[in-house]
Amino acid sequence: MDGFELNKIAGAVLTAMLVIASGKTVMDIGFQKHKPEKAGWALPVTEVKAKTAEPEAAFDAKAVVALLPKANADNGLDVFKKCMACHTPDKGGRNLVGPNLWGVVGRKIATAPGFNYSDAMKGHPGTWTWEELAKYLHGPTQAVPGTRMQFPGVKDNTDLADLLAYMRKLGDTPAPLPQ
Ligand code: HEC
Known part of the structure; x- marks a missing residue:
C-alpha cells in the first residue's frame, strides 16, 4: 500500500x-x-442568594435594649464619633446642626434649650426611653418621619447597644439601666 x-x-x-x-x-x-429536566449537566453549584435581595428584617428595639446591661461604652464612644459632626455631648455644650445631647436619656423629646426642632420632632410625644432611642438611632426617618436629622442610622445591634451605653454617661447621674 x-x-x-x-x-x-x-x-x-x-x-x-x-x-x-x-x-x-x-x-x-x-x-x-x-x-x-434541566438542560446541560447538573453542576454542583450551590445557589447563593443575593443579600441585598432580602428584605431588611424587622427591627427589634427590645433586643437592643436587652444587650444594654453588658454593652461596651468604650466602643460606644467610637460609634458616637459619627454623631459629633452635629452634636456636642458635654454638659452645657453648644447646639450645632443637632441639639446638645447632655442628659438626653430620659429627657422629654425635643426639649434641648435653644434648639429649633423640626415640626416632626416637636410633634413626637414622650421621652427618650431606651426603646425610643434605639428606634430613632437605628432608623431616624422611620422612627420619626420628617425628622431633620440627616443620619442613616446605626444598623448593627451591638454597636447600637454600645452607643446607648455611652450615652447613658451623658448626665449628672447615669440613667437607670433597663430592668
Ligand atoms: C448630620 C447631622 C446629624 C448627625 C450625624 C446626627 N444627628 Fe442627631 N440630630 C440632628 C438634628 C438636626 C436633630 C434634630 C432633629 C429634628 O428636629 O427633627 C437631631 C436629633 C437627635 C436626637 C433627639 C434630641 C432631642 O433633644 O430630642 C438624638 C437623641 C440624636 N439626634 C442623637 C444622635 C446620635 C446618637 C447620633 C450618632 C449616632 C446622631 N444623632 C447623629 C443631626 C444629626
Missing part, C-alpha cells in the same frame, strides 16, 4: 465514524422520549 491508499482508508474510516456518530445523535434526538 502506498501513502495515497492509506489516506483513502483513513478517510473512509473517519467518514464511517462520522456517519455513525451523527446517526447516533440523530437517533438520540429522534427517539428521545422525554426531555431532561
Whole structure:
C-alpha cells in the first residue's frame, strides 16, 4: 500500500465514524422520549442568594435594649464619633446642626434649650426611653418621619447597644439601666 491508499482508508474510516456518530445523535434526538429536566449537566453549584435581595428584617428595639446591661461604652464612644459632626455631648455644650445631647436619656423629646426642632420632632410625644432611642438611632426617618436629622442610622445591634451605653454617661447621674 502506498501513502495515497492509506489516506483513502483513513478517510473512509473517519467518514464511517462520522456517519455513525451523527446517526447516533440523530437517533438520540429522534427517539428521545422525554426531555431532561434541566438542560446541560447538573453542576454542583450551590445557589447563593443575593443579600441585598432580602428584605431588611424587622427591627427589634427590645433586643437592643436587652444587650444594654453588658454593652461596651468604650466602643460606644467610637460609634458616637459619627454623631459629633452635629452634636456636642458635654454638659452645657453648644447646639450645632443637632441639639446638645447632655442628659438626653430620659429627657422629654425635643426639649434641648435653644434648639429649633423640626415640626416632626416637636410633634413626637414622650421621652427618650431606651426603646425610643434605639428606634430613632437605628432608623431616624422611620422612627420619626420628617425628622431633620440627616443620619442613616446605626444598623448593627451591638454597636447600637454600645452607643446607648455611652450615652447613658451623658448626665449628672447615669440613667437607670433597663430592668
Ligand atoms: C448630620 C447631622 C446629624 C448627625 C450625624 C446626627 N444627628 Fe442627631 N440630630 C440632628 C438634628 C438636626 C436633630 C434634630 C432633629 C429634628 O428636629 O427633627 C437631631 C436629633 C437627635 C436626637 C433627639 C434630641 C432631642 O433633644 O430630642 C438624638 C437623641 C440624636 N439626634 C442623637 C444622635 C446620635 C446618637 C447620633 C450618632 C449616632 C446622631 N444623632 C447623629 C443631626 C444629626
